[in-house]
Amino acid sequence: MRILNVGMVQQSCGPDIEANIRKIEANVRDCASKGAQLVVLQELHNSVYFCQTEEAALCDLAETIPGPSTERYGLLAKELGIVIVTSLFEKRAPGLYHNTAVVIEKDGTIAGCYRKMHIPDDPGYYEKFYFTPGDMGFNPIDTSVGRIGVLVCWDQWYPEAARLMALAGADILVYPTAIGGVGTDPVEEQKVQRQAWQLVQRGHSVANGLPVITVNRVGHEPDPSGNTVGLDFWGYSFATGPQGEILVQMSTDKEENAVVPIDLDRTEYVRRGWPFLRDRRIDAYGDILKRYRK
Numbered sequence: 001m002r003i004l005n006v007g008m009v010q011q012s013c014g015p016d017i018e019a020n021i022r023k024i025e026a027n028v029r030d031c032a033s034k035g036a037q038l039v040v041l042q043e044l045h046n047s048v049y050f051c052q053t054e055e056a057a058l059c060d061l062a063e064t065i066p067g068p069s070t071e072r073y074g075l076l077a078k079e080l081g082i083v084i085v086t087s088l089f090e091k092r093a094p095g096l097y098h099n100t101a102v103v104i105e106k107d108g109t110i111a112g113c114y115r116k117m118h119i120p121d122d123p124g125y126y127e128k129f130y131f132t133p134g135d136m137g138f139n140p141i142d143t144s145v146g147r148i149g150v151l152v153c154w155d156q157w158y159p160e161a162a163r164l165m166a167l168a169g170a171d172i173l174v175y176p177t178a179i180g181g182v183g184t185d186p187v188e189e190q191k192v193q194r195q196a197w198q199l200v201q202r203g204h205s206v207a208n209g210l211p212v213i214t215v216n217r218v219g220h221e222p223d224p225s226g227n228t229v230g231l232d233f234w235g236y237s238f239a240t241g242p243q244g245e246i247l248v249q250m251s252t253d254k255e256e257n258a259v260v261p262i263d264l265d266r267t268e269y270v271r272r273g274w275p276f277l278r279d280r281r282i283d284a285y286g287d288i289l290k291r292y293r294k
Helices: 017-033 056-061 068-080 153-157 159-167 187-208 266-273
Strands: 003-010 038-040 083-093 096-104 110-115 141-143 146-150 172-177 180-182 212-216 218-221 231-234 238-240 246-249 256-263
Touching: 003 017, 003 212, 017 038, 017 068, 017 256, 068 083, 068 096, 083 146, 083 172, 096 146, 110 141, 146 159, 153 172, 153 187, 159 172, 159 187, 172 187, 180 187, 187 212, 187 231, 187 238, 238 256, 246 256
Parallel strands: 003 038, 038 083, 146 172, 172 212
Antiparallel strands: 003 256, 083 096, 096 110, 141 146, 180 231, 212 238, 218 231, 238 246
């Protein structure tokens, strides 16, 4: 068996960026001490989730890649001898920004990047104001621990994204995430939404015969405009095996670290029994490229 020990860091974030990063570093060290070879961080982990409002000055949070964060997390990865999946607000050029995952190799170098492709625009999640959709496609990132299919948050609702990563040879699907509920939503409605969020990703796992790692932030973040009650991030970070089986699931209200062993060779066994890739009718799927068929 090819076992990959994956560390997952679920934490809350505050307005003090340096404090957030120090907490991340401590949590990554904790995962490494427990045998993690790969550590996955949540979406936009350096700061609060700033997309609750549309404010141009918040673009000052963006940074270049390579830049200060890739250097700092690179030093940490090299010190610990692990691979780290980070999630950064990228400044590509003046006025051009992306929501970008950066995979840091265990020698501290950048193994590769993925720019978030699907960009939401909903109350409390005004990401289209800040982020240009990705233009790097759906390509796994080669690392010393395997081929990592990194997707980001809103991407996790789209089976096409997961499928394309699988078809490109990903060993594992990884989703840095920042999702939660609006406090005015009924508790039961938030529970249904949270279950749907997990269920669709378990479906990607089943349909592609791949493990899934999803790491979400947790805790309440107020709306700086005061127009809403803010967001309550779900936590609920989880990992599945290649048949969608839950391997670890975190709480909805606590900061937690976990290290989960993933058997990468199990994909071969599962796909032999459930040969979905063999039986795909690629000759009949042309209409998938249409927005709507009616």
